[in-house]
Amino acid sequence: MNSEIKICQNCKQNFVIEPEDFEFYAKIKVPAPTFCPECRLQRRLYFYNVNSIYKRKCDFTGEDLISIFHQDSPVKVYKNKIWWSDQWDALNFGNEVDFSKSFFEQLSGLIKRVPHMALSVSEPTMINSQYTNAAGALKNCYLVFFADYCENVSYSHYLAYVKDSIDVLWSNGSENSYEGINITKCYKTFFSQDCENCYNIYFSKNLIGCNDCFMCSGLRNKSCCILNEQYTKEEYERKLKEFETGGYKFIEDSKIKAQDFHNKYPKKFIHGKNNFKSTGDYIYQSKNAKEMYTVTGVEDSKWCEIITLEKTKDAYDYSGWGNNAQLVYECSGSGEGINNLKFSHSCWPNDKNLEYCQWSRSCSDCFGCVGLNNKQYCILNKQYTKEEYEQLVPRIIEHMNNMPYIDKKGRVYKYGEFFPPELSPFSYNETIAQEYFPLTKEQAEQQGYSWKDPEERNIQPTITSDQLPDHIKDVSDTITKEIIQCAHKGQCNEQCTEAFKIIPQELEFYRKMNLPLPRLCPNCRHYQRLKQRNPLKLWYRQCMCNGKESGSMNNELGIKYQNTIIHSHGTEPCPNEFETTYSPDRKEIVYCEKCYNSEVA
Numbered sequence: 284m285n286s287e288i289k290i291c292q293n294c295k296q297n298f299v300i301e302p303e304d305f306e307f308y309a310k311i312k313v314p315a316p317t318f319c320p321e322c323r324l325q326r327r328l329y330f331y332n333v334n335s336i337y338k339r340k341c342d343f344t345g346e347d348l349i350s351i352f353h354q355d356s357p358v359k360v361y362k363n364k365i366w367w368s369d370q371w372d373a374l375n376f377g378n379e380v381d382f383s384k385s386f387f388e389q390l391s392g393l394i395k396r397v398p399h400m401a402l403s404v405s406e407p408t409m410i411n412s413q414y415t416n417a418a419g420a421l422k423n424c425y426l427v428f429f430a431d432y433c434e435n436v437s438y439s440h441y442l443a444y445v446k447d448s449i450d451v452l453w454s455n456g457s458e459n460s461y462e463g464i465n466i467t468k469c470y471k472t473f474f475s476q477d478c479e480n481c482y483n484i485y486f487s488k489n490l491i492g493c494n495d496c497f498m499c500s501g502l503r504n505k506s507c508c509i510l511n512e513q514y515t516k517e518e519y520e521r522k523l524k525e526f527e528t529g530g531y532k533f534i535e536d537s538k539i540k541a542q543d544f545h546n547k548y549p550k551k552f553i554h555g556k557n558n559f560k561s562t563g564d565y566i567y568q569s570k571n572a573k574e575m576y577t578v579t580g581v582e583d584s585k586w587c588e589i590i591t592l593e594k595t596k597d598a599y600d601y602s603g604w605g606n607n608a609q610l611v612y613e614c615s616g617s618g619e620g621i622n623n624l625k626f627s628h629s630c631w632p633n634d635k636n637l638e639y640c641q642w643s644r645s646c647s648d649c650f651g652c653v654g655l656n657n658k659q660y661c662i663l664n665k666q667y668t669k670e671e672y673e674q675l676v677p678r679i680i681e682h683m684n685n686m687p688y689i690d691k692k693g694r695v696y697k698y699g700e701f702f703p704p705e706l707s708p709f710s711y712n713e714t715i716a717q718e719y720f721p722l723t724k725e726q727a728e729q730q731g732y733s734w735k736d737p738e739e740r741n742i743q744p745t746i747t748s749d750q751l752p753d754h755i756k757d758v759s760d761t762i763t764k765e766i767i768q769c770a771h772k773g774q775c776n777e778q779c780t781e782a783f784k785i786i787p788q789e790l791e792f793y794r795k796m797n798l799p800l801p802r803l804c805p806n807c808r809h810y811q812r813l814k815q816r817n818p819l820k821l822w823y824r825q826c827m828c829n830g831k832e833s834g835s836m837n838n839e840l841g842i843k844y845q846n847t848i849i850h851s852h853g854t855e856p857c858p859n860e861f862e863t864t865y866s867p868d869r870k871e872i873v874y875c876e877k878c879y880n881s882e883v884a
Contacts, residue, residue: 291319292694293326293730304585307599311612313625314699320574320586320600324819326701327602327615328716329732330628333417334428334440334809335713335778341365342398350401351416351709353735358708359398366400366654373397373654377664386679387688387696390639390651391706393663397653399642399708403616403629417616425786426805429589437789438805441577441591449792450801452812453565453577461798464812465554465565473528473798474538476815477554485528486541489550489883495519497526498541500548501883510544529755531799549844549872551879552824552863554817564817564864568593576819576864580605588819592618600701604631613701626701638676639702650676692731710735712778718813721776737773737781744768744782748802755793758800763787769804777810817864824863826875830854844872850881 284302291298298319308315316323332351339354340347341362352360365371376396381389405419412421421427422434430442439451448460457463460472469475470482478490485497492504495516499508507519514522527533555566563575572578573585580593587598592606601611604618611617612625619632627640634643639651646652648669649661660672667675683698690696690703711717711732712724724734748770752758766782773781783804793800801808831846831854852858859875874882 287315289315289317289319291322292317293322293692294319304599307585307597307612310597311610311623311625313612314697316600316613317695317700321820323600323613323701324586324588324602325716325720326704327600327613327628328719329704329711329714330702330707330709331603331615331716332709332714334426334715335709336402336414336416341401343371348401349413351403351713352399352401353713356708357395359396360401361398363400363402363404363406366398367406367656371398373652373656374658374661374664374666376653377661377666379665380663380675380679380682382678382682382686385686385688386639386651386683387703387706389663390653390702393651393653394641394706394708397642397664399654423788435788437786438808440809441589443591447792449789450805450808450812452809452816459796461792461796462812464815471796473796474534474541485526486537488541488545489548497523498537498544500545503883511548527754529797529799531751531753531802534799546842546870546872547844549828549874549879549882550865551883552826552861552865552873552875562821562862564819574821578605590618626699628702648672650679690731694731704731704733707733709733717778718810719819723776737779740781742766742782751800751802753799755797755799758790758793760790762800763790767800769807770802771804771807775807775810778806780804780806818866819864820866821862821864822866824861824865824867824873826857826859826861826878827872828852828857828874828878830856842870842872847882850878 284305286302287300288297289300296319300315336349336351337353338347339350342359343361343365348362350360352358402416408420410422412424414425415421415427417429420432421430424433425437427433427436428440433442433445435447436445437449441453444456445454446458451460451463453465454463456468457466458470460466460469462474463472464476466472467479469478472478472481473485475484475487477488481490481493483495484490484493487496487499489501490499493502494506496508499511502508507514507516509522554564557568558566559570561569561572565577566575567579569578569581571583572581575581576588578587578590581587581590582596584598587601589603590605594607595605596609598611600613602615606619608618608621610623614624614627616629617624617627617631622635624630624634625638627637630637630640630643633645636648637643640649642654643652644656646655646658648659651663652661655661660667660669662675680698688696688703690705696703711727711734713735727734744766746765747768762785766784768782769779771779773779831849857875857878861875863873865871865873
């Protein structure tokens with residue numbers, strides 16, 4: 284079969300369906316998509332709210348609770364203990380298929396009728412961590428999301444086995460860290476990124492096995508270094524005392540200096556290791572995985588993101604989770620033993636043979652169901668026999684093709700497409716779609732997404748960010764009683780809360796680690812960290828290594844790097860080409876793996 288060029292229904296751009304893609308679609312018995320990969324991803328993430336949480340009422344008990352669904356959301360919400368109990372039955376909300384209406388119209392009504400659980404958490408394992416979501420086994424955590432097995436952590440996202448840390452993004456097995464991004468098994472790591480097995484490091488990037496380093500880049504198994512220069516232990520400790528790490532102005536100036544310094548050293552075209560025939564970024568232990576972003580242990584798959592638990596195989600267009608998942612297509616927020624899931628969201632564990640389902644648990648052979656637990660042969664939450672189910676599903680698929688759903692932007696949804704935007708219970712800026720594909724309100728509404736305007740908080744700041752003491756040593760205990768105005772003042776597009784407070788354990792951490800108070804609210808700080816990770820997009824580029832004599836140079840920006848040894852291609856430019864998330868207009872010097880390993884590894 285040959286490749287085929289299609290025009291995306293949404294962005295109207297061309298996209299290519301390769302022979303291998305057609306083979307996968309045939310394997311799981313679905314038609315080829317009519318949206319391009321990027322638009323498909325954006326649409327999936329629009330159903331995925333991870334870190335927007337609210338106070339609201341339980342629709343069963345009337346009690347106050349914390350939920351990812353706002354009180355004005357169109358869906359009903361039960362507190363988690365009720366949702367998991369036998370005090371209600373999702374089958375009571377079901378109905379027969381009405382062939383006079385489009386299937387998605389009927390599914391939309393079901394989504395609004397069936398109660399949803401307030402938070403996606405493993406509640407029995409949570410200790411003093413009620414303000415969290417997409418999490419399990421947390422203790423004393425506050426505003427932590429997409430995390431497992433963490434303790435004493437605040438304002439952080441995408442974590443596992445992290446302790447005593449604040450403002451961390453993507454970390455595994457780290458402790459006593461602040462403003463760390465992509466750090467693994469690190470201790471006391473501050474304002475650093477892409478580091479592994481390091482401790483006592485500041486403003487550093489791409490270090491492995493290092494300790495006591497300040498503003499360093501690309502080092503391996505080094506200690507007592509400043510700006511990649513070696514010092515004795517005594518010299519390093521004396522020099523470090525000159526750095527006012529407890530001062531806000533010093534920190535901000537150092538961030539700028541560090542970025543300029545890091546740009547002088549080559550970057551490998553991909554973040555990842557132990558991969559075979561795989562493309563994308565932040566990929567680990569994967570095989571035949573194409574256009575992957577932040578995945579581990581994925582095989583024979585394409586267009587997947589945030590699959591951080593291993594053993595995922597034969598998956599296309601899959602966003603979030605993993606863990607022994609197989610035959611997955613156009614799904615999000617699902618995992619743990621799932622098999623043959625199509626067009627579904629938030630289904631786990633051990634679900635199989637599901638299509639167009641949401642919030643299902645341990646179900647099989649269900650079509651268009653919501654909130655079921657341990658059920659089989661159900662359609663729109665109505666129970667059928669095996670024979671009835673197998674006769675009815677083909678009729679529904681034919682009906683979806685003959686009477687497709689048409690959304691308010693005129694996009695046509697037949698069988699084979701993920702849920703239309705109107706079926707999402709969230710607004711665009713409540714979901715992680717806003718994190719990866721940021722839009723303004725006008726842009727979101729123009730593309731057919733809803734938008735949630737900021738609520739009137741009626742909170743009056745008692746102190747502005749520029750009135751805060753520069754140095755942590757000058758901060759008194761009374762700061763925990765102040766309402767601090769965020770430096771963005773709600774004028775950004777980053778879910779700014781406009782004001783925030785310093786909680787006591789947070790102040791204790793800053794004092795212990797000699798760090799200044801933040802000037803931005805937690806949401807704005809999260810978005811600043813997100814900006815430091817590469818985008819979910821690939822560019823074809825050539826290795827920037829020009830040989831030993833000329834080094835590497837971005838002529839327009841005037842950044843040079845002199846190789847330390849002669850590479851395999853000699854003094855001629857490296858001929859290697861690759862796909863990378865570093866766009867051609869960026870400042871970084873980008874090397875192929877061979878050239879990079881020659882200089883750094």
